[in-house]
Amino acid sequence: MRVLLPVIIGLLYATGIYLILRRSMVKVIFGLVVLGHAANLMIFTVGRLTKGSPAFVPHGATGIAEPFADPLPQALILTAIVIGFGIQAFTIALFKKTCQSLKTEDLDEMRNTDQLEKESP
Amino acid sequence: MNRLIILPVLVPLTTALIMLLLPRRIAVHRLLGVLSTLLLSVVSVILLNSVLSGGILSLQAGGWAAPFGITMVVDTFSCIMLAMASLIGLTTAIYSIGSVDEKQEHNFYHPLIQLLLMGINGAFLTGDIFNLYVWFEVMLISSFVLLVLEGKPEQFEGAIKYVTLNLLSSAIFLAAVGILYGMAGTLNMADLAMRLPMLEHRELLSVAAVLFLITFGIKAAVFPLFFWLPASYHTPHVAVSAIFAGLLTKVGVYAIIRFFTTIFTLESTPFIHHILLWVSAFTMVTGVLGAVAQYDLRKLLSFHIISQIGYMIFAIAIQSPLAIAGGLLFIVHNIAAKTNLFYLSGIIRLLSGSWNLRQIGGLYATYPLLGLLFLVPALALAGIPPLSGFWAKLTVIQAGLEAQQWLAVSVALMVSILTLYSMIKIWNEAFLKDNPLSGDEGQRGREYHGLSAGKKTALIAPAIILAMFTIVSGLWFEPFFILAKGASLELLDAGIYSKAVTGGIP
Structure with a gap:
């Protein structure tokens, strides 16, 4: 796991960045989702990986025996996943409405708001 | 007294919930919006008073x-920052009634503004970097x-454009929080400030610092990362544009100041301040050049936001007490002046029926007082x-001269001239020149004159309040x-902050 997770995180970042550079909106959404997962997994690895030693103080003892994984990053990821889920749901809805409204999902065609002489609504 | 700290978050949240429970009562929404922001202003003044007399306050949830x-x-x-956010919240709540x-x-405009204010206030209040991420998300989803x-x-x-780049910045923020936690084992800003100088393995410190800089750089719309701002800020309703222009980028600037004075000091990451200096010069120049080219009123003002952010970043880059002040x-x-320009x-x-400066004209002849208000x-x-603005700019430039940053100071002065040029451009085009559409004089201002007297007052009053603020804070500058100065000394001495939060225990 110690080798595998960093490799997966790297792959996820690479995939995410590749996807958000694409012109299709759907791929951009997937890119953002994948980048979020990469960040979450990274926080997970930062908290150390251990097997079979939960971070609880045993009955009668005053401390935990090393090695144990830090439980805080796992709590952080839970929060980040929930927030990410909500925001991704909103983003997908927004992208769908955009597709319907602009009749295209090619990001290269969405340059009206950047042009000098186009008036704002 | 410490319990009051939660109010700037609690008041907008409660207001939004009450509004959502009464979805059809628009009159109640309007009234509650004004009342809640009034209450926020009172709370922030009380907090300011007690911080000035009793030092930094903290609340452990x-x-x-x-x-x-x-x-x-x-x-x-x-x-x-809280006081400014409530001032802008109050004026926007009034302005929204008219506009x-x-x-x-009916589509929950007022509750959304309250939730936006809650996110902004939360970001100003939190003493924990992961919580800052959460507040950023609250703010973003409402925006x-x-x-x-x-x-x-x-x-x-x-x-x-806005959503994609801001979500990217959130992903980077999360990664940076992870890296910093992995090194220091804490998320509390005060605790981080104490632990970072004592770290043994500091290889990744610069990586974390740069990632934070990119994250907040995207939020604050600094030089190579600003593209989402002029692409989106001129599209929403003007009241929304105004509150975004006044507060959202400033939350990014707030985070940069908080991180690169309290947490990452000049000693731990000295290169950050070199980067900031270059970034500030490019931000000032690109922003103002973008503005000069525009003829659309709101696009012009949006580019100006970027240019003005450059001055703030310049102050952070120098990092002397005078510069931060x-x-x-x-x-x-900037919060007051910029928001006011968007209101106007x-x-x-409404008066001319267009955003395009080429189609507007002759406003000074018909509405001279509006012209003065704009000036x-x-x-x-x-x-x-x-x-x-004079005093603020003077202080920043004085600090730049003291730090012997001749190049950046001359850029700042040149940019002032271009700023003046583009403001005069609006003045000339919208107010002085003859109305280009003289044929249909009857059409002009129909939209404005169709409004009731109450709505007209609600449109003008916020502009007068903010103009008064700009004049008073210029004429009576010393207390500001x-x-x-007090705030900047507090920021640059991380010890005060850490001691107040953790009670001096390392």
């Missing part, structure tokens, strides 16, 4: 001691919805004495300077 629980902190800097149409109000509330195609297009004064001045641009739009924030933005 749930009674868990400092580095373990969730901490909320107010120092002088947070108080200043936002009922359809949007996403506000941006597309009218459902026009341009708004969707602008929103795609100047930066804070600049933020205060909305009124100009106050416009000249303040360009830095004409005795308005607030003393306040900013």
Whole structure:
């Protein structure tokens, strides 16, 4: 796991960045989702990986025996996943409405708001 | 007294919930919006008073001691930002009564503004970097919805750019929080400030610092990362544009100041301040050049936001007590002047029926008082004495000269001239030149004159309030300077902050 997770995180970042550079909106959404997962997994690895030693103080003892994984990053990821889920749901809805409204999902065609002489609504 | 700290978050949340429980009562929404922001202003003044007399206040949520629980902190800097946020919240709540149409109000416009204010206030208050991420998300999700509330195609297009780049910045933020936690083992800002200088393995410190810089750089719209701002800020309803222009980028600047004075000091990451110096010069120049080219009123003003952010970043890059004080004064001045210009641009739009400066004209002949009202924030933005912008700019430039940053100072002065030029451009085009559409004089201002007297007052009153603020803070500058100086000394001495939060226990 110690080798595998960093490799997966790297792959996820690479995939995410590749996807958000694409012109299709759907791929951009997937890119953002994948980048979020990469960040979450990274926080997970930062908290150390251990097997079979939960971070609880045993009955009668005053401390935990090393090695144990830090439980805080796992709590952080839970929060980040929930927030990410909500925001991704909103983003997908927004992208769908955009597709319907602009009749295209090619990001290269969405340059009206950047042009000098186009008036704002 | 410490319990008051939670109120700037609790008041907008409760207000939004009450509004959501009464979805059809628009009159109640309007009233509650004004009342809640009035209450916020009172709370922030009380907090400022108690911080000035009794030092930094902190609240440990749930009674868990400092580095373990969730901490909320107010120092002088947070108080200043809270006070400005409530001022802008109040004026926007009034302005919305006049300008936002009922359809949007039924689509939960007012609760969304309250939730946006909650996110902004939370970001100013929190003493924990992961919580800062959470507040950023609260702020972002409300701003996403506000941006597309009218459902026009341009708004969707602008929103795609805004949403994508801001979500990217959130992902980077999360990664940076992870890296910093892995090194220091804490998320509490005060605790981090104490632990970072003592770290043994500091290889990744620069990586974390740069990632934070990119994250907040995207939020604050600094030089290579600003593209989402001019693509989206001119699309939503003008009241939404105004509150975004006043507050959202400043939350990014707030985070940069908080991180690169309290947590990452000059000693731990000296290269950051070199990067910031270059970034500031490029931000000032690109912003103002973008503005000079525009003929659309709101696009012009949007580019100006970027240019003005450059001055704030310049102040942070120098990092002397005088520079930070100047930066804070600049933020205060800019929040009021910039928001006011957006309010006035909305009124100009109603009077002339267009955002395009080529189609507007002759407003000074018919509405001379509006012209004077426009001149106050416009000249303040360009830095004409005795308005607030002059003193803020003077302090920043004085600090730049003391730090011997000749190149950046000359860039800042050149940019002032271009700022003045583009403000005069609006003045000449919209107010002085003859109306280009003289044929249909009857059409002009129909939209404005169709409004009831109450709505007209609601449109003009916020502009007058903010113009008064700009004039008063220029003429009676000394207390503002003393306040900013105190805040900057507090920021640059991380020890005060850490001690106040953790009670001095390492």
